[in-house]
Amino acid sequence: MTRPGNRVVAGVSGSLGSLTALHRAAAEARATGAALWTVLAWEPPGGNIVHRGGPCPAPMAAWRNMAAERLVEALETAFGAAGPEVPLEPRIVLGKPGTALLMVADHPEDLLVIGAGARGPLRRALWPSVSRYCLARARCPVLAVPRSPLHRTLHAVHRRNTWKLPFRTDELTGRS
Incomplete structure (x- = not known):
């Protein structure tokens, strides 16, 4: 386990933007000697509210496994078999992406690295921006990486x- 402040937290979704941010996060971790914590947030189909009354354990476990597979696939796509060449701590967190990232990057000494997200008023209206959410609420420095x-x-x-x-x-x- 690494000390707080000696980690770079990166949001991962598997999109091209998140893979670009993941590469930048690995570079920051190498440059500072920090560990790389990768976070993939997931929610059950229909949102978490549907399953609060009594989620069935089998589907929840299956959905969590699918999220874990997605994280492994994203890491393999980004780094191949060699890995990021820094200590890696993958995390799968139940919740909305912005909330999950801020829950993990909870120390002022952390560095949160995220993709800058889609631009344009129509995209912002249709899809809430994780990067804007994190930039507004983070307790640590946030590096928003533009698209490749x-x-x-x-x-x-x-x-x-x-x-x-x-x-x-x-x-x-x-x-x-």
Whole structure:
């Protein structure tokens, strides 16, 4: 177990933005000699309120296992078999993402690293921002990492695939 203040806490969802933030968190942990705590928040389908009256243990255990698998998959996607090359403490927390992150990053000496999230008024209206929630309420420093420059390119490729448009590799390299 590491001392408080000697850890970097990173929110993980498996999205490209969270993987970018995860890489930055690992770099911060290496630079400071800190442990990397990864947090994946999860809730039962329908939200936690549905299951408060008497959650059935079997489905709750299955959903928790699915969250654990998602965290392992995200860590493997980000770091491969080599891992982050710093002490790693994976956490799966039942709750909303912002609340779960602040529950783990609860010491003033911690560093919370999160993806900056989607931008634009429509996206903010439809999906609450975990990064804004954490920035407003955290008791420790928060590093909001912007999206990877590749995000726009990958989104364009995905859009082409969805609409079954022809794919040209020279678009990825910037040559026409």
